[in-house]
Amino acid sequence: MLDPEITKCWDDKLRANRKKAIMNLRKNNLKFWFSKEKEDLATIIRGIKEKSTRELKNLVPIAIKNLKKNGFKVHYAGDIDEVKNILLGLVKGSRLVCKSKSVVMRELRVSETLQKHGIRVVETDIGDRLLQLEGGTPSHQHHPSAHLTLRDIRSLLETENEQLPEHADVLAGKISDTVRKHILNCDWGIVGCNAISADEGSLFTVENEGNIRWLTTIPKKLMVVTSIDKIVKSYYEAMMVCYATGYFAMSKLTTYIDVITGPSKSGDIQMKFSYGVYGPREIHVILVDNGRMNCIEKGFGELLYCINCSACLDICPVYEEVGESFGVKHALARGLMLTAWLEGLEAIGDKLGMCLTCNLCFSICPSKINTGKLLPEFRRRIVNGSA
Ligand code: SF4
Ligand code: SF4
Numbered sequence: 001m002l003d004p005e006i007t008k009c010w011d012d013k014l015r016a017n018r019k020k021a022i023m024n025l026r027k028n029n030l031k032f033w034f035s036k037e038k039e040d041l042a043t044i045i046r047g048i049k050e051k052s053t054r055e056l057k058n059l060v061p062i063a064i065k066n067l068k069k070n071g072f073k074v075h076y077a078g079d080i081d082e083v084k085n086i087l088l089g090l091v092k093g094s095r096l097v098c099k100s101k102s103v104v105m106r107e108l109r110v111s112e113t114l115q116k117h118g119i120r121v122v123e124t125d126i127g128d129r130l131l132q133l134e135g136g137t138p139s140h141q142h143h144p145s146a147h148l149t150l151r152d153i154r155s156l157l158e159t160e161n162e163q164l165p166e167h168a169d170v171l172a173g174k175i176s177d178t179v180r181k182h183i184l185n186c187d188w189g190i191v192g193c194n195a196i197s198a199d200e201g202s203l204f205t206v207e208n209e210g211n212i213r214w215l216t217t218i219p220k221k222l223m224v225v226t227s228i229d230k231i232v233k234s235y236y237e238a239m240m241v242c243y244a245t246g247y248f249a250m251s252k253l254t255t256y257i258d259v260i261t262g263p264s265k266s267g268d269i270q271m272k273f274s275y276g277v278y279g280p281r282e283i284h285v286i287l288v289d290n291g292r293m294n295c296i297e298k299g300f301g302e303l304l305y306c307i308n309c310s311a312c313l314d315i316c317p318v319y320e321e322v323g324e325s326f327g328v329k330h331a332l333a334r335g336l337m338l339t340a341w342l343e344g345l346e347a348i349g350d351k352l353g354m355c356l357t358c359n360l361c362f363s364i365c366p367s368k369i370n371t372g373k374l375l376p377e378f379r380r381r382i383v384n385g386s387a
Contacts, residue, residue, distance in 0.1 A: 014147045018139040018323050021146035025314040032251040033311065033364040045244045046368045049305035052232040053296060059198045060287075063231045066201025067285055070262035071275070072224075077288045083108050083225070086286055090223060094119055094187035098179070098219065100212045101125040102192025103141070103308055104227045107329045107342070108288065110190065122182040124211035129175055130156065138324055141331055142249070142310040180214065189215035189280070190223045194245055194307070195238035196231045202261040203285070206242045206254050213256060217264070222280040224260075227288045229304040235259075241307050248309035248366045291342035298386075302374060303338045305367035306330075312361035318354050326354050332361060333371045337378050345387055352379070 032038050052059060067074050077083040087110065091097060097119055099111065111121045123129045130145040131138055133156045138144035148156075150166035157174050158164050164174060183189065191212050195204040203224055205212045216222055232238050239257070246254035264279030275281050292304060312334070313319050318326050327335040328348050333355035336348045352375070359372035381387035 014137065014139050014323070015321070017147040017149075019320055021140055021143050022314050022320050029248075029251050029311065029314065032247065033315070038248075038364070038366075041244055041247065042366045042368055044240055045307065045366045046305065048232055048237045048240060049307070049367045052237070053229065053301040053304055055233070056228060056231065056296060056301075057293070059231045059233060060228055063196055063198035063201065064287065066198065067196075067203075068201070070201045071265075071283070072201070072203075072262060073282065073284045075284060075286045077286055077290070079290050080108055083110075083286060083288055083290070084113050087113060087223075087225075088117055090284055091117075091119055091188060096120045096122065096182065096186040097188045097190055098122045098124050098183045098186040098215060099190040100192060100207075100215055101128050102225065103330065104192050104288065105190070105225050107227075107339075108225065108290070110225060122179065122186070124179050124183065124209075124215060126172055126175055126209060126211075129179060133157075140323060141313055141327075176209075176211075179211065183211075183214050183218050186219050188221045188223055189219035190225060191215050193224055193226045193230060195241040196226065197235045197238040198231050198233055200235050200261065202235060202238065202259050204238045204242050205258045205260070206245045206256070207258075208255045210256060213258060216258065216260060217279045220276065220280055220282070222283045224283065224285045225288070226285065227290065227292060229292055229306075244366045245307050245309045248307075248311040248364070295338065295341035298341065298381075300337065300341055300374065300378070302369055303334055303341070305369050306334065306338075307366060309366055311364050311366070315360045315364055317358065317360070318356060322354070326351070333357075333375055334361065334369055337374060340378075340387060345382065 064074050075086045077086055091114065097114055099121060114121050123132045127143055127145040130148055130153060139147040153171050154164050154166050157171060164170060191205060193203045194206045232241060242257045246252065263275050263281055263283050264277045265273045265275050266277045267273050295301065295303060312332055316332055319332060326332060328339045330338045333352060336352050340348050355375060357372055357375060362370050362372055378387060
């Protein structure tokens, strides 16, 4: 009998609309994925990630020192329990938190922890917000609401006093109007980040919607929850990671790449810095290991080269059929192996058996993560009891 989680993701509507979304993404991206330009960019990204993972032990203290020098309050968390303690300590007494989409925050169950402790969480990414209103299952990691039709969305947003047209711009505008009001009134903005440059102590974010820009500038207090594998050495390397993320996701630049190098400040009054001018005065960074160093030490550091571009999700034949159930917190065979290193083998059950080892994911990955090579070695470790 099929796992109920898989059956849920196989719901006819969910599956049909996920396939439609994936077909569109493939159509738009295929030319780039198999171009010389892609190969050249992937060579650069693979080099950056290989080097930064190899040197991560040294880069972590450099990043922490330089982030602190820039005025960030840095909290290092070894595991998920430490993250919870830091998180709950920071938000104590808060009512409302607005957050962005982040794979690391999903791994760490940030929304669930906050809600369990009575704090209201408003998702600001349009897809995540729709899913929050629907209370449904995501149809795709990066396009969680791909299964909702215009009619579905309209009925989620309409009230007795307000009729809405089935028009994407109007419906997206309706959501962002409400979310903006929440951001203006929230106690904390919480975001993830795409890269950290150790030498400069800067945080880099990539997005299209502009919700991250709002979250990193409007609330008085900002929290960045991220993991150590986001650290690279230089500003240039971090910028290349951000550039590649957009290109591999959509064959073009993302609308926004933002760099944050400390709290907002002005030196215009008496030539002394005043902090928290237009942006937040307080920025806390929770930097998480949660098993990553162990993964590197066990010889599986390549799993951490991922820049979360989502290209592999849009080419994997299994993900096309079963979506998010092909993964636990992190998607596909790479994600399952990673989760096993982070949380133990029992966390992934027998889901690795879903992988066809076709290695299509490797063929387009900007970090050239070779699932076809890693998986047999991982299985060998399971058999000899060292995974
Ligand atoms: S593993 Fe997938 S999401 Fe990660 S970098 Fe490679 S293609 Fe992108
Ligand atoms: S190797 Fe596995 S994870 Fe990669 S594309 Fe094929 S089925 Fe998907």
